[in-house]
Amino acid sequence: xxxxxxxxxxxxxxxxxxxxxxxxxxxxxxxxxxxxxxxxxxxxxxxxxxxxxxxxxxxxxxxxxxxxxxxxxxxxxxxxxxxxxxxxxxxxxxxxxxxxxxxxxxxxxxxxxxxxxxxxxxxxxxxxxxxxxxxxxxxxxxxxxxxxxxxxxxxxx
Amino acid sequence: xxxxxxxxxxxxxxxxxxxxxxxxxxxxxxxxxxxxxxxxxxxxxxxxxxxxxxxxxxxxxxxxxxxxxxxxxxxxxxxxxxxxxxxxxxxxxxxxxxxxxxxxxxxxxxxxxxxxxxxxxxxxxxxxxxxxxxxxxxxxxxxxxxxxxxxxxxxxxxxxxxxxxxxxxxxxxxxxxxxxxxxxxxxxxxxxxxxxxxxxxxxxxxxxxxxxxxx
Numbered sequence: 001x002x003x004x005x006x007x008x009x010x011x012x013x014x015x016x017x018x019x020x021x022x023x024x025x026x027x028x029x030x031x032x033x034x035x036x037x038x039x040x041x042x043x044x045x046x047x048x049x050x051x052x053x054x055x056x057x058x059x060x061x062x063x064x065x066x067x068x069x070x071x072x073x074x075x076x077x078x079x080x081x082x083x084x085x086x087x088x089x090x091x092x093x094x095x096x097x098x099x100x101x102x103x104x105x106x107x108x109x110x111x112x113x114x115x116x117x118x119x120x121x122x123x124x125x126x127x128x129x130x131x132x133x134x135x136x137x138x139x140x141x142x143x144x145x146x147x148x149x150x151x152x153x154x155x156x157x
Numbered sequence: 158x159x160x161x162x163x164x165x166x167x168x169x170x171x172x173x174x175x176x177x178x179x180x181x182x183x184x185x186x187x188x189x190x191x192x193x194x195x196x197x198x199x200x201x202x203x204x205x206x207x208x209x210x211x212x213x214x215x216x217x218x219x220x221x222x223x224x225x226x227x228x229x230x231x232x233x234x235x236x237x238x239x240x241x242x243x244x245x246x247x248x249x250x251x252x253x254x255x256x257x258x259x260x261x262x263x264x265x266x267x268x269x270x271x272x273x274x275x276x277x278x279x280x281x282x283x284x285x286x287x288x289x290x291x292x293x294x295x296x297x298x299x300x301x302x303x304x305x306x307x308x309x310x311x312x313x314x315x316x317x318x319x320x321x322x323x324x325x326x327x328x329x330x331x332x333x334x335x336x337x338x339x340x341x342x343x344x345x346x347x348x349x350x351x352x353x354x355x356x357x358x359x360x361x362x363x364x365x366x367x368x369x370x371x372x
Contacts, residue, residue, distance in 0.1 A: 010186070011184065011185070011186050013182070013184060013189060015261065017217070017219065017237070018237070023163075025160070025161050026160065030163055032163070033165075035165050035166045035167065035219065035220075035259075036163060036164070036165050037162075037163070037164050037165070037166065037178065037182065038161060038162075038163050039161065039162045039163075039164075039182040039183075039184060040160070040161050041160075041161075041162075041183065041184075042160050042161075045160050045161060059217065059261075061187060061189060061263055062186070062187075063186030063187045063265070063271065064186055064270075065185040065186045065270075065271075066185075066186075066270050067186075067270050068267075068268050068269050068270050069186070069187070069265060069267075069271075
């Protein structure tokens with residue numbers, strides 16, 4: 001599991017189903033053999049897990065206390081970047097269009113559209129998408145300035 | 158609450174076959190528990206529907222080997238098998254094919270915020286009562302729950318289970334009294350009771366039909 005905080009605000013429960021993992025939570029390390037449960041009620045904890053054995057599998061479940069669950073946007077983002085990584089930029093953009101179709105004008109989805117369009121060598125298409133993303137969620141600008149995908153647009157920001 | 162909690166499933170004190178992961182860790186956004194089948198042939202997930210809760214449920218076999226039955230269809234489930242039951246009306250259950258079978262269960266109602274299910278209440282009475290029930294000692298099982306209800310008359314799960322045990326013990330009037338109380342509190346239980354074999358001894362009684370409707 002890559003290093004991250006839960007930007008979604010979810011509380012998260014991780015279960016080591018198979019193998020052995022090493023969790024690091026806000027810099028503190030924990031050995032986690034199979035059947036270990038790690039529960040993080042606070043979304044702001046920086047967490048990462050690495051496999052200590054081949055075939056290690058960790059199940060993750062999450063949600064918002066007091067709010068109905070809805071699938072997180074990263075599910076679309078993961079698939080899109082997977083396709084983009086194989087050079088299938090149109091396929092990646094189709095996945096992100098599904099995200100926009102499902103959730104409306106989501107600024108994170110638009111941000112990723114701009115990233116993929118830049119990777120595909122279409123910065124002129126990416127710019128309006130990035131501008132709209134920043135308009136909807138200005139806090140993304142800081143991220144955009146450091147995002148390598150968006151380097152072709154940096155001067156326009 | 159600390160910023161994180163680590164535990165192993167085997168370190169959580171089981172309540173009968175139930176390992177109360179959600180309660181132990183304080184999870185509040187979804188249901189999560191583990192169920193144990195210590196012996197081959199033992200029920201790990203008792204046959205039930207999720208009609209009263211409206212939950213979709215995801216089961217994952219962690220250890221051992223289970224045989225699931227979902228709406229009459231058998232599913233062989235070695236470790237690593239997921240069984241997802243989206244329809245709360247589906248009747249599902251699982252038995253252990255190997256000693257030491259452990260099944261994780263996660264659930265929630267689509268479109269609604271999770272709330273702790275009331276069947277979790279009263280476990281300190283349900284646990285010993287279920288031991289009597291499984292041994293066929295229905296009168297003793299009912300006696301344990303009468304004690305529980307004297308202290309916690311608001312626990313609807315105890316009313317329902319006492320209705321079951323009383324029906325099996327031949328205490329028909331008491332069975333209907335508590336079944337009516339449970340249905341008044343949670344109308345969704347009506348459908349559940351209709352398919353519950355514990356009520357077979359009173360199924361032909363007109364009061365049962367009045368309370369839960371005809372099959």
